[in-house]
Amino acid sequence: MPKSKINHGPCSIYNCNKSSNDFRCLSNLAIRKASAKGNLRLYPYLQPGYQICSPHYTAIVENQLPEPTSAPAQAFIPTTLPVKPSIGDQIKQMTSVLYTKRHDNVILDPNEFDKMLKETDPNLTNFFADMCAILIPRDRSPYNKKEDRKKIVEILYLMAGIRNQHVNNFKLELALYLAGSGVTCDAINALSSAGVSVTHQTVYNYKKKLLTNIR
Numbered sequence: 661m662p663k664s665k666i667n668h669g670p671c672s673i674y675n676c677n678k679s680s681n682d683f684r685c686l687s688n689l690a691i692r693k694a695s696a697k698g699n700l701r702l703y704p705y706l707q708p709g710y711q712i713c714s715p716h717y718t719a720i721v722e723n724q725l726p727e728p729t730s731a732p733a734q735a736f737i738p739t740t741l742p743v744k745p746s747i748g749d750q751i752k753q754m755t756s757v758l759y760t761k762r763h764d765n766v767i768l769d770p771n772e773f774d775k776m777l778k779e780t781d782p783n784l785t786n787f788f789a790d791m792c793a794i795l796i797p798r799d800r801s802p803y804n805k806k807e808d809r810k811k812i813v814e815i816l817y818l819m820a821g822i823r824n825q826h827v828n829n830f831k832l833e834l835a836l837y838l839a840g841s842g843v844t845c846d847a848i849n850a851l852s853s854a855g856v857s858v859t860h861q862t863v864y865n866y867k868k869k870l871l872t873n874i875r
């Protein structure tokens with residue numbers, strides 16, 4: 661047997677860590693097979709005639725290497741981060757909650773109302789607190805804040821009610837009601853920025869127009 665055909669190595673893979681003493685020569689066909697499997701992307705320097713160890717030969721020519729790109733890419737998809745819904749979306753969600761509970765007793769106690777929303781829809785966990793923060797002026801006394809929280813429960817029922825009546829002009833209806841309930845301009849404008857209500861100026865213009873039409 662001519663000694664020239666025996667492959668003595670070493671393995672052509674950089675930093676080969678296999679302990680095999682069995683080496684194989686890469687034929688043109690072996691290179692094509694490895695390339696077709698996409699296995700040469702890690703070893704672009706391999707060429708026909710190069711010798712590699714038997715374990716590497718099996719891995720590169722005969723097997724499919726694991727896709728290295730898929731796993732890290734998936735790790736960066738931020739699907740696990742919950743996105744907080746907008747106030748407008750939360751009002752829609754609250755409306756469905758109140759609609760499904762329309763035959764239950766109305767809950768006027770703010771803490772009970774808040775609890776009911778949280779328990780029914782986890783997306784509404786901070787909704788009541790957010791609405792209070794928007795609608796109750798910071799400089800209110802603790803007593804007034806407590807009273808205001810009760811009023812906000814009524815406002816939220818009203819919002820849900822107006823929505824369920826398929827009112828076309830929901831934002832204006834709501835702003836008119838809020839203005840009529842003594843909610844401040846700032847609070848109405850805050851809801852307007854959240855896309856929930858029209859601005860206080862629109863309410864003012866609307867009322868002015870109504871009065872002009874009456875005269």
Ligand SMILES: [Zn+2]
Nearest residue numbers: 671676713716
């Ligand atoms: Zn090797």
